[in-house]
Amino acid sequence: MTFDPAALRAQFPILARRVRGQPLHYLDSAATAQVPLAVLDAVRTHDAMHRANVHRGVHALAEEATQAYEAARGAVAGWLNVAPDEVIFTSGATAAINLVAQSWTRSLSPGDEILLTELEHHSNIVPWQLAAERQGLVLRALPATAEGRIDLAALPAMVGARTKLIAATHVSNVTGAVTDVAALVAAARSCGAKLLLDGSQRAPHGPLDIPALGADFYVFTGHKLYGPNGIGALWARREILAAMPPFLGGGEMIRRVTIERSTYADPPRRFEAGTPPIAQAIGLGAAIGFLSTLDWSAVAAHEMSLTQRLLDGLAADRRIRIFGPAGLQSRIGVVSFDMEGAHPHDICQILDARGVACRGGHHCAQPLMDRFDLAGTTRASIGIYNDASDIDALLDGLDEVARRLCA
Amino acid sequence: MTFDPAALRAQFPILARRVRGQPLHYLDSAATAQVPLAVLDAVRTHDAMHRANVHRGVHALAEEATQAYEAARGAVAGWLNVAPDEVIFTSGATAAINLVAQSWTRSLSPGDEILLTELEHHSNIVPWQLAAERQGLVLRALPATAEGRIDLAALPAMVGARTKLIAATHVSNVTGAVTDVAALVAAARSCGAKLLLDGSQRAPHGPLDIPALGADFYVFTGHKLYGPNGIGALWARREILAAMPPFLGGGEMIRRVTIERSTYADPPRRFEAGTPPIAQAIGLGAAIGFLSTLDWSAVAAHEMSLTQRLLDGLAADRRIRIFGPAGLQSRIGVVSFDMEGAHPHDICQILDARGVACRGGHHCAQPLMDRFDLAGTTRASIGIYNDASDIDALLDGLDEVARRLCA
Amino acid sequence: MTADDLYQAEIVARAKSGAGDSRLDPHDARATVDNPLCGDRVTLDLSLAAGHVVALGHRTRGCALCQAAAETLRRCAPGMAPSEAPAHREALAAYLAGRQDLPERLADFSAFAPVRSHPSRQGCVLLPFEAFIEAAAMVDPDRR
């Protein structure tokens, strides 16, 4: 267990790149994190030397690919502290949430309620809307506080006998606020509802202990966890998975197929229709292997000190308003802000010319933007490889923005 | 436009591998094709140097990634001879068929019929069963002939006013038979039905001209087209896509989201929920770029001469029965057979010890196995990189199988 | 190309004018469009006489490029026929894509030349034209 920021940076080839003639200051890890050599190499080695379809071949390549794919499932299970056969590979968090929204909801009745929050990413809203339309479900949403957190005070009024599921983000991709999961677990327990946590933004900040957390479903996406694109995972408790009907149909997920009817394999395979993203799963396993060598209390301290530096710098500019917790309590290094007189896209464009990669826009969270009455924010997000120079480059860039656009 | 088999082999690093101490004879391309350096390099270069989320970032990496992703859509469109905005990236053929089965069928009425065939892969059966259950649709299936083709003689009796869709494989993944598309188009036209072709096994055998073919939907999967895992494509005519409701919900596919309701983007984006498989799409584009440099009439002649060599060798063994066309007419180099007294898995295992990678089993086509009253077959499938030594190694291996298991 | 080129004084100045509210009351047509990628929004009004635009007004909640483009369109629009709106949009898109020069009518858009090397921002410049097309369709005599 080590953490040496400079040595770590050397593992990420892209950080050596220059963009627009400047060193790259990548502050967009909440959109997609960069990948270390361990991941690049695992993906390439698999595809160059061990590639085959999984699960049904007996030849050597097929055995190698199958073992590597299942080992990756084990790695994911390790990161979440759950059993491998409760882990389903999907093409991302969005696919994982759609799976639950289309399959698990089949047992609900019209009028049953699903409780979301105003902080959700569209991927944790729209799937429920589509399911609600088809099944006659009612969607409600916990409001956001002015600090950009889930308003837990509203919880008692929002849960009741009809509430069947609470689906909430574990960490907001806009404000960086970490959700008080215990409060949601208690609320869910009080009415017999299940709890789904969208861990897309939480998973990249250290290993998890899902059983201790008390959720019933957990999803995350590989490309934000320093892994490949096109891979994600759904975890759910065994009994829940066992009772869920299939979502996508196809190869791999069946027991017996006739034209008239089919029977289905047990989980996890029941939910992995078709050839899975094999190389991507292996790359995700490699990412987790890499991350597992880090000392996560040191990483957290590092990320938090950068976050503090950023918050301080932003607070010093009176044109800037931060959306999200002002302090470090229960937050991660995802920081959204607004600058009077400058549009997020213009800010990002001027930053880009200085090699600083930030994101401007609604961050797939329009309901939260509506809550703050904004079209969008500028967001800087901190990953394990950032350092003080990244934060300073951003702050310097914001000075230029002010000079050029807010004069 | 060239085709030099030896030079081509050098582009595929895995072919230099030894397995079980033997040179690799890879005859399982119908399950997953191997990837050339051009693809390995494109994926790695993207992930190592240009990685970002697409479509909403203004920073340099995001622009590079978006342009590369959309260029890959253009490459797919070129391979199919269609317009880029009619191409939807999916995680594979299975996901593409499920998309059509869940979205397009919403406009059908109970009792409407979908016509499949007994030759379909499970991925072109089970999605329709799931849709049929939900929508009260009726599934029918054209039988297979003894030669392992779609029995077109049954067509007139099977289509009628209630037929809304014919969903058929363009090439069988078991028998290698190429479907007479014109007959299906005529049948579909006669009753106003749409035609979906599963091109998973056809796409790797040369560029297509979909408009000339006359299909309404076309799907294929990247990993069989010498591209990455976790990527596939759906093509459909613009008017059809425009009328289809979304399938998966999430980021990227929306126009405006509130907690109460959402409106959706135009195709193709409406059907690409969440972060797409960006690196995989770029790899697929690179695969198509690579394939586009080949002289496809030379490739076809090469593949067919190997197929003939294989068919001749198999025919010489009276224990062996071929399932599929005995000649080269309207077939590709996918050859299934049965050997009296030897189970496909045992055959494949003995072949594996000689470095020969074949596939044994039901090939995700249990209805076809039922038709032939078999649990499975042994399948050898030929790709652009195979040569006569691969065929001969397979035939020698079958002699050993006979000596050891059929004595 | 760098941000310096994108945010030259001329563009910034037009953006500042474009940030105001120049909506027309009364108007002959009004349309509002959103950019689904960023949430930017243009509300655009047309006044017509004798089948041609006499005035175009707008309220634009958007980035500097979008505001500057709306403002530039406000200046160019008088004299245009509603039925030409889609063609103007195509001409500008083709210019931004580097496929052709600007037509005389849209000459003022040459200030946006640097956007040619920023594909992700071209939608910002085109958004006012989407609103123009929608508003124009309401008053296009050929469509009624």
Place this chain on the structure above:
Amino acid sequence: MTADDLYQAEIVARAKSGAGDSRLDPHDARATVDNPLCGDRVTLDLSLAAGHVVALGHRTRGCALCQAAAETLRRCAPGMAPSEAPAHREALAAYLAGRQDLPERLADFSAFAPVRSHPSRQGCVLLPFEAFIEAAAMVDPDRR
């Protein structure tokens, strides 16, 4: 490990015996299971007396490993209690996974040692045990 090891004379011989039809009529329990991955199928019969298996018969449509495993199970089964079926399956699975040695009762399965290095084939060897478990559950006095 190579195919030579997997298909030693002893396994091939047992597979040949296992290819026949040794189903029992009458029987106390019958179960049929399929391997979803390959379509192989075992139909397995049990005859019991005094709460223990006195005979096991089967019809196996499967690979040599599956047939040989069914045949080996046929030989080992007499004397086993139905309630022990799951434990026997686990013991064999653990042996094949390389985690433990074979218990005395399953000593005959040592011929399958080479399968330890072929994970994809272990399901073939275990399939008859899945059928055994299903059939045993029907006659397990504790389950009724």
